[in-house]
Amino acid sequence: MTTTDLSSAPLRRRGWLTRIWKSRPPLVIGLSLFWLAVVVLMALFAEFLAPYGYAEQSLLKRLQPPGFLGGLPEYLLGTDNLGRDVLSRVIYAMRTSILIALMGTVIGASVGTVLGIVAAHFRGWVDDVIMMLVDFQAAIPFLIVALAVLAFFGNNFVLLVVLIGLFGWDGYARIARGLVLSTNGQGYAFAIRTLGVHPAKVYIRHVLPNMMGVIMVQITLNFPEIILLETSLSFLGLGVQPPGTSLGLLLGEGRNYLATAWWIGIPAGVVIFLTTLAISLLGDWLRDMLDPNLKGKDA
């Protein structure tokens, strides 16, 4: 590249969709996106896609193996110990689990990021208190706290979502605080404030968008953990309650039949595995896409 062609051809700003398209996502990313799209569609349109209701029993057709393995052809993934269609239950379970994990992630990411920014902005005792809470969170095994709270207050959906949301906020808080501290010290946030821009505007316009890449990666690390947390709670019987269904509950139900009727638990396990893997891969790739220092270097 010569200087002349640099100055005569100022770079055009393309939309982010075009940019992502032009960067030719690798095959794994395509597959991850495809899988996540399938999961989301199944979660959204469970009523239309599931061949049976998730609690619909037919006790005469209990413990049928999957249709393609010599079972009844109308039950593609077989039936469980109460004669419920495994495929339908997995589809409905995706809806519950994805919904809980999504709301939980949004709660955790917002609470953590805001607290991290607040800590770094005010410093002093505010910072001390927030960081102490972060240390508490990191020191206490969260599953035990969740079990205690759910056992004490009884189980309800809102409480479960809030609890799951509070899992992992400390990671966001730590990251946000560190990033704000570095840009406030001698960095651009400090410099832009010396122009007379209001601090709130500096955070919203400059600091937050610059943080999104890192937060996004943290979300992709946190999201699978949240799915696993929901799974563990449901597995232990303190999460989603029967006859409702979630991936963890399915896994828990399937555990007793793992040796004799493996098809009850395995599909839920496969869905959990594929979903968490896809999100992790996607997050890694997104981080590169969102890094402005890598923009325009791929062309």
Add this chain to the structure above:
Amino acid sequence: MIPATTEGLVATGLVQTYPVGRRLFGPVEHFRAVDGASFHIAEGETLGIVGESGSGKSTLGRMVAGIEAPAGGSISFWGESYAPVGSPQWRRQRRQVQVVFQNPAAVVDPRWTIHAQVREALTTHETLARSEADDRAQAMLTMVGLATLGKRLPHQLSGGQLQRAVIARALVLRPRLVICDEAVSALDVSVQAQIINLLLELREKLKLSLMFISHDLSVVRHISHRVGVMHAGKLLEIGDSRTLFEAPQHDYSRRLLAAIPADTPRQRRERDLRTFGALP
């Protein structure tokens, strides 16, 4: 000695201290980064500040810019005093006094085009139609020689180009005083010269007062009308640039100036003789 004027900046007895830790149950100990500095900068004048690392010149610059409130002393800025740091009035005052920092890559938002960043500075202080803000930001970029590069992101510019962008962002506000804190120290020599010439040109065009802080004595000599020498938080000596560089009064200034590389060995011998009385 210090003129009682409203045209310019008058600093009187500026002190800045930083806590450096405390002993258990003992009092907090303070380090005096700046220890009683008094000077003035007249309208359109350039005051150079030289001194070794840690002499307090950056701290002095930050107080003069109003970024840090001094622990003692006072500043009169064209007759006004600075509002408390962070207050709405303080934010309005930012328009009058701007800082150009050492490392341009660290002080710009990596996601915004430089044109957008210049425009943001402008629209923070004035309510403008989008097209007018765009035009004025573009005019400022043209003035610093970046007419065609406004749509670039910071990482697509060289260090010198980026420092021009930072200067444009500061000057689009039409400040009265600009503090350049080691503004060219991170750039290579040929780019330094371009930036210095740009500052000289803009100083005339916009009638700027400058405070030029640097450890690079020859750069300071080139750009400043008057120069102050700092050492260990004290402003040892302040005087006309020419006089100070040719006949420094203070012993420390003499030793500091002797550190400028001479053009020829002969010049160096003569100057050493003048400085130290005898060859070492």
